[in-house]
Every structure is written in C-alpha cells, then in structure tokens.
Amino acid sequence: xxxxxxxxxxxxxxxxxxxxxxxxxxxxxxxxxxxxxxxxxxxxxxxxxxxxxxxxxxxxxxxxxxxxxxxxxxxxxxxxxxxxxxxxxxxxxxxxxxxxxxxxxxxxxxxxxxxxxxxxxxxxxxxxxxxxxxxxxxxxxxxxxxxxxxxxxxxxxxxxxxxxxxxxxxxxxxxxxxxxxxxxxxxxxxxxxxxxxxxxxxxxxxxxxxxxxxxxxxxxxxxxxxxxxxxxxxxxxxxxxxxxxxxxxxxxxxxxxxxxx
Amino acid sequence: xxxxxxxxxxxxxxxxxxxxxxxxxxxxxxxxxxxxxxxxxxxxxxxxxxxxxxxxxxxxxxxxxxxxxxxxxxxxxxxxxxxxxxxxxxxxxxxxxxxxxxxxxxxxxxxxxxxxxxxxxxxxxxxxxxxxxxxxxxxxxxxxxxxxxxxxxxxxxxxxxxxxxxxxxxxxxxxxxxxxxxxxxxxxxxxxxxxxxxxxxxxxxxxxxxxxxxxxxxxxxxxxxxxxxxxxxxxxxxxxxxxxxxxxxxxxxxxxxxxxxxxxxxxxxxxxxxxxxxxxxxxxxxxxxxxxxxxxxxxxxxxxxxxxxxxxxxxxxxxxxxxxxxxxxxxxxxxxxxxxxxxxxxxxxxxxxxxxxxxxxxxxxxxxxxxxxxxxxxxxxxxxxxxxxxxxxxxxxxxxxxxxxxxxxxxxxxxxxxxxxxxxxxxxxxxxxxx
Numbered sequence: 199x200x201x202x203x204x205x206x207x208x209x210x211x212x213x214x215x216x217x218x219x220x221x222x223x224x225x226x227x228x229x230x231x232x233x234x235x236x237x238x239x240x241x242x243x244x245x246x247x248x249x250x251x252x253x254x255x256x257x258x259x260x261x262x263x264x265x266x267x268x269x270x271x272x273x274x275x276x277x278x279x280x281x282x283x284x285x286x287x288x289x290x291x292x293x294x295x296x297x298x299x300x301x302x303x304x305x306x307x308x309x310x311x312x313x314x315x316x317x318x319x320x321x322x323x324x325x326x327x328x329x330x331x332x333x334x335x336x337x338x339x340x341x342x343x344x345x346x347x348x349x350x351x352x353x354x355x356x357x358x359x360x361x362x363x364x365x366x367x368x369x370x371x372x373x374x375x376x377x378x379x380x381x382x383x384x385x386x387x388x389x390x391x392x393x394x395x396x397x398x399x400x401x402x403x404x405x406x407x408x409x410x411x412x413x414x415x416x417x418x419x420x421x422x423x424x425x426x427x428x429x430x431x432x433x434x435x436x437x438x439x440x441x442x443x444x445x446x447x448x449x450x451x452x453x454x455x456x457x458x459x
Numbered sequence: 460x461x462x463x464x465x466x467x468x469x470x471x472x473x474x475x476x477x478x479x480x481x482x483x484x485x486x487x488x489x490x491x492x493x494x495x496x497x498x499x500x501x502x503x504x505x506x507x508x509x510x511x512x513x514x515x516x517x518x519x520x521x522x523x524x525x526x527x528x529x530x531x532x533x534x535x536x537x538x539x540x541x542x543x544x545x546x547x548x549x550x551x552x553x554x555x556x557x558x559x560x561x562x563x564x565x566x567x568x569x570x571x572x573x574x575x576x577x578x579x580x581x582x583x584x585x586x587x588x589x590x591x592x593x594x595x596x597x598x599x600x601x602x603x604x605x606x607x608x609x610x611x612x613x614x615x616x617x618x619x620x621x622x623x624x625x626x627x628x629x630x631x632x633x634x635x636x637x638x639x640x641x642x643x644x645x646x647x648x649x650x651x652x653x654x655x656x657x658x659x660x661x662x663x664x665x666x667x668x669x670x671x672x673x674x675x676x677x678x679x680x681x682x683x684x685x686x687x688x689x690x691x692x693x694x695x696x697x698x699x700x701x702x703x704x705x706x707x708x709x710x711x712x713x714x715x716x717x718x719x720x721x722x723x724x725x726x727x728x729x730x731x732x733x734x735x736x737x738x739x740x741x742x743x744x745x746x747x748x749x750x751x752x753x754x755x756x757x758x759x760x761x762x763x764x765x766x767x768x769x770x771x772x773x774x775x776x777x778x779x780x781x782x783x784x785x786x787x788x789x790x791x792x793x794x795x796x797x798x799x800x801x802x803x804x805x806x807x808x809x810x811x812x813x814x815x816x817x818x819x820x821x822x823x824x825x826x827x828x829x830x831x832x833x834x835x836x837x838x839x840x841x842x843x844x845x846x847x848x849x850x851x852x853x854x855x856x857x858x859x860x861x862x863x864x865x866x867x868x869x870x871x872x873x874x875x876x877x878x879x880x881x882x883x884x885x886x887x888x889x890x891x892x893x894x
Contacts, residue, residue, distance in 0.1 A: 250852050251848070251852075252848060253844045253845070253848055273857070274851035275851040275852075275854050275856050275860075277852075278853055278854035279854045283852075286849065289849055290846045290848075290849040292850070292864060293868070293870070294866065294867025294868055294869070294870030294871065295864070295866070295867040295870075300853075300863065303853075303859065303863060304850075307853065307854035307855045307856065307859070341870075
C-alpha cells in the first residue's frame with residue numbers, strides 16, 4: 199500500500215493579525231510517527247489547526263502539500279477526504295447530534311453515494327472500537343461531546359481516528375488532562391493504527407505520552423519555528439533536563455510567540 | 460392603533476350555527492355573549508410584533524368534510540402522520556369541520572377515558588365540558604381573538620382522563636383543513652384528573668399556499684393534583700393561513716405539564732403558550748421549536764407563572780430563520796409573591812441562516828418573591844463556525860454539517876414527540892422548510 203507524505207514548507211500563520219508561525223518546515227511520511235514538543239505558547243497547536251484549516255487561522259506564506267496536492271486550497275472537508283485527520287484539543291460540543299449519528303455521517307462522507315456503510319456493520323465496528331478504547335457504550339447515544347469529561351472527549355477523538363483510518367493523523371495534545379490509565383488506553387488505540395503507511399504527528403508538551411508511543415522523530419518548537427529535531431532520545435533528554443538547555447544553546451530568551459508587549 | 464376586523468357574520472349567523480349543530484343552550488349563550496364582546500375588545504398585543512396588517516377576516520367559516528370508513532381512504536400526506544403500528548386505536552381525524560374518523564380503544568373507554576370531537580362532547584358530556592370550557596385556563600374576554608374564537612368555534616377535541624387512570628398509549632388528533640379557505644376555530648380541552656397521566660399529540664395540516672384562511676386555535680390543558688400531561692404538537696398550516704395559537708396549561712399540586720410544540724406553520728403566526736403553576740410542587744417544561752421561511756412573520760410567547768411553592772417552570776424556545784423570515788421569541792418567567800422555593804429557568808435561541816432573516820430572543824423574568832431560583836439564557840446568531848469546522852474536519856460537507864447542527868438544534872422537541880410517525884413527520888417538515 200502506497201503511503202502518503204505531508205510536507206509543510208516555510209509555513210507562516212497569523213491569528214487576528216498576529217503572526218504565530220514564522221516559517222515551519224516539516225515532512226511526515228506514511229509509516230512515521232513524529233512528535234512535536236515545546237513549552238506552551240510556542241505555536242504547536244497553531245500548526246495543527248492550520249494544517250486542518252481552522253477558520254480563525256490565516257496562512258500568510260508557505261505551503262502544505264499532501265502527496266504533492268496543495269492542501270491550503272482545499273476546504274476543511276476536502277482535507278479530511280484527502281486523508282488528513284486532526285484529533286482536537288478542544289473538540290466542539292454539538293447538542294442534538296448523537297455521537298453515533300455523527301460517526302456514521304463521517305464514515306459515509308468518505309464513501310461514495312450509494313456505497314454507505316450498512317447500519318449493522320457500522321454498529322459492529324463502533325461497538326468493537328469502543329470496547330477496545332474502554333468507552334462506555336452509552337456514549338454512542340449521547341450528544342456529541344456535550345457534557346463529556348475531558349477524558350471522554352479525548353477517547354472520542356481516538357474513536358473517530360480509529361474508525362476513519364486516515365493516512366496522516368495530527369494529535370493535538372491528546373494527552374492533556376488524562377490520568378495514567380486513560381493515557382494508556384489512548385496510546386493503545388494510536389499504536390493499533392501503526393503500520394508502514396500510517397503517518398502521525400503528535401503534539402505534546404509532556405514526554406509522558408511518548409513513553410507509550412515511541413516516536414521516530416522528535417521536533418522542538420520555539421518562537422513559531424522548529425528549532426531542533428532528533429530521535430526519541432531528544433524527548434528523553436527534554437524530560438530529564440527541560441527546555442532551558444535548548445534555549446541556552448540557541449540563545450533564546452523568550453521561547454513563546456505572539457506576546458504583546 | 461386598533462385593528463378593525465370586519466365581521467363577515469352577524470348574531471343570527473352565530474345563533475343558527477349553534478342551533479344547527481344541536482348544541483346545548485349554555486354553549487349557544489356563550490357564543491352570543493362572546494359575539495357581543497368582539498367589537499369592544501382590542502386585538503392581542505404580542506411584544507414587538509404588530510398584527511395590524513395580518514389577515515384575520517378573510518375566510519370561510521362553516522365548511523364540512525366527508526367522513527371516511529377506513530384510514531386507507533386518507534391521502535398520503537395525512538396518512539404519514541399516523542402510526543400504523545398501534546393500529547390508530549386512539550385517534551380523532553377532523554376534516555374541515557367534520558369528524559372524519561374517530562376511534563378509542565375499548566380498554567380506555569371502559570376506564571372512562573374520553574377522546575372525542577368537541578361536537579360529540581357537547582352532546583354526550585355537556586356538563587363536564589361546561590365545567591372546563593373557557594373557565595380555568597382561557598377567558599373569552601381577554602382580547603378580540605379569544606372572543607371571536609368563542610363565538611365561532613367550529614371544531615376541536617375533548618380529552619378526559621378520570622382519577623388514577625394511566626393512559627399509556629398516546630392519544631392523537633389530526634386537524635385536516637382540506638378546504639383551502641376554511642377557517643379553523645379549533646378548541647381542544649385536555650383534563651387529567653388527580654393521579655392520572657396522559658400523552659396527547661395534535662397535528663394541524665393545510666395546503667392553502669395562495670388562498671387565505673385563518674386559524675384561531677385554543678387548547679386548555681388542566682392537570683389536577685399529581686396528574687401528568689404530556690402535550691405534543693406539530694402545527695403545519697400552509698402559507699395562506701394566518702394563525703393565532705393559544706395553548707394554556709393549569710397545573711395543580713404536584714402536577715406536571717410538558718409541552719413539546721413543533722411550530723412549523725408557513726404563514727404568519729402568533730402563538731402564546733402559557734402555563735399557570737397553581738399548586739405547590741407543580742412543574743412545567745414548555746418546549747417550542749419553530750422554523751421560519753419566505754416572508755413569514757412569527758411571534759412566540761412562552762410564559763410560565765409560578766404560584767405554588769417549590770413549583771418549577773422551564774422554558775426552551777429554539778427557532779431557525781431563513782430567507783426573509785422574522786420571529787420574536789418572548790420568554791416570560793413570572794414568580795408570584797408566596798411562591799417560595801420556586802424555580803424559573805428559560806432558554807431562547809435563534810439561529811439565522813440568511814442575511815435577510817431576523818430573530819429576536821426576548822427573555823423576561825418577573826419575580827415577586829425572595830426565596831427563589833431563576834435564570835435565563837438567550838442568543839441570536841448564525842451557525843457556529845467552530846462547530847462547522849469540527850464536523851467538516853471529519854469529511855462531512857459544509858451543507859451536511861449545517862444540516863446536522865440545525866436538526867440537533869431542534870432536537871429538544873423532536874426527540875420528545877411520542878408518536879414515531881409524527882416525530883418523523885416533524886423531522887421531514889424541518890428538512891423541507893430548511894432546505
């Protein structure tokens with residue numbers, strides 16, 4: 199199976215006129231797990247949102263290519279259909295729409311008209327995946343994310359990920375707010391997808407998640423750029439020593455971006 | 460500014476209309492009394508909407524319809540409202556002003572449950588009807604339209620549930636305005652005696668897109684001590700009908716009244732849904748969803764008045780406006796002095812789908828007691844771009860994402876409609892109106 203490649207070239211992104219990303223370069227090939235780390239406020243989540251096409255973020259310069267296709271010209275739904283997936287840090291709550299109906303609409307959106315997934319097959323797949331992620335079955339009939347705990351929301355994002363099976367997934371702080379048991383379950387789901395064609399960009403500021411999902415490459419973001427890349431050992435050093443040594447090495451005083459004076 | 464309603468009818472008309480229907484004297488007298496009041500009364504003044512140019516006088520009044528011997532004779536667009544599964548045992552279908560079909564299960568009839576058209580009720584349960592007709596809930600002299608209604612009432616349904624009787628199957632009434640110019644002066648009374656419970660669902664249907672007609676609908680819903688009434692509706696008058704809809708509830712001690720109103724008329728509509736929580740620990744949850752399209756003007760008032768201690772009144776109004784439609788949603792929570800421990804909560808939200816649409820959510824809390832809880836939430840806006848983004852990020856098209864969000868927005872009422880066929884119809888009407 200041919201794998202996909204996501205290329206991010208010199209990406210500059212603004213929110214409300216404030217530049218957050220100042221030239222990000224990153225290439226993720228199918229089969230690779232990349233971790234993007236960095237302290238708060240360095241542009242990690244902006245990167246995730248810009249790739250998916252969040253309405254509040256404006257790309258002012260640079261390119262995002264998926265297998266050579268210009269992602270920036272695609273609508274959000276077209277990006278998803280092209281094979282991208284973003285597990286969101288703050289997924290919206292949508293009242294009146296059940297998780298199950300939403301999942302089924304999502305799956306059918308990836309299929310041709312007339313080739314919709316049968317209800318039986320859908321329920322079987324959903325039930326199986328929910329079991330795997332240790333999700334209470336009644337979540338299927340609850341309204342999407344409404345009244346969900348932080349942990350439930352994260353698991354729901356992974357449930358969608360596992361059922362939609364994208365080419366490239368971006369996980370935006372999927373570990374934040376999770377206790378260790380929930381973290382293990384989420385990691386188990388992500389690891390299940392691991393194969394030679396699936397690519398993943400894991401955004402986190404804790405090493406913790408990477409104890410359970412071993413990245414192939416680790417990147418550190420500061421001031422809206424990738425300032426350092428390496429292997430899994432980089433994450434371990436960050437865990438042990440923090441970020442100060444990188445700042446020192448690169449002569450950075452304030453690692454954040456977009457701070458108004 | 461007052462509105463002149465040119466009456467196409469005189470006192471003799473009202474008298475002979477009543478006599479031709481063999482009504483009891485009290486009803487004839489009430490009609491004539493009301494008729495005399497019409498000229499001197501003002502039109503209702505719903506907050507923020509002027510009824511000046513609304514058609515309340517172009518219609519035909521006495522129009523009969525044919526009876527049917529089997530539900531198979533109904534046209535498809537009426538049949539879809541009926542639940543085939545329960546064999547329509549508890550059902551009244553009114554065609555223009557004639558009862559086309561009526562059925563009540565033997566089991567319920569044996570328990571003393573009444574589900575019948577208003578004319579039959581006048582003949583067979585005159586005293587009982589008189590006890591409730593325009594007494595505890597609505598007064599005929601409130602304004603011109605209530606007086607008109609009383610004088611010209613030409614149809615309706617009477618539901619009565621005796622003490623301690625639980626009616627499990629929903630009761631249904633279908634008001635089918637088949638004649639495109641016929642007026643619907645429909646009067647519905649639902650009475651649940653102490654410790655009883657009942658679910659009632661009504662549908663109003665017409666097809667008059669061009670022809671003018673008027674609907675003047677009153678429902679009086681009385682829940683005695685510890686009774687429960689679940690009242691559902693799907694109103695679907697066509698664009699040519701101007702509708703005045705007044706649904707009012709009275710809840711005594713420990714009683715509960717739930718309203719689930721799908722207000723899907725295509726013509727100008729003024730609707731008031733008022734519940735008086737008289738008894739201690741009484742409860743009402745009044746939910747309305749509405750969709751406006753075209754040039755439609757609508758005014759909705761949901762009001763709950765807490766008299767009883769520990770009484771609880773909840774209001775939810777969700778409206779979707781498109782094209783050049785406009786709607787006002789007045790939510791009024793009133794807590795009377797002495798209603799200690801009462802709770803009044805309301806939520807009114809309007810979703811606007813086009814730049815020409817107008818919506819207003821108008822929350823009002825009037826509180827004359829210290830020891831109470833009250834709250835309101837109101838919003839008017841467009842579909843949330845972040846919700847769209849989230850749904851679209853899973854591959855769902857923008858149009859489909861909007862569809863999901865809108866159906867979700869109207870779900871609080873849709874999911875509560877107790878008859879599956881009616882629930883499906885409401886979903887379809889929403890689909891048709893929104894797209």
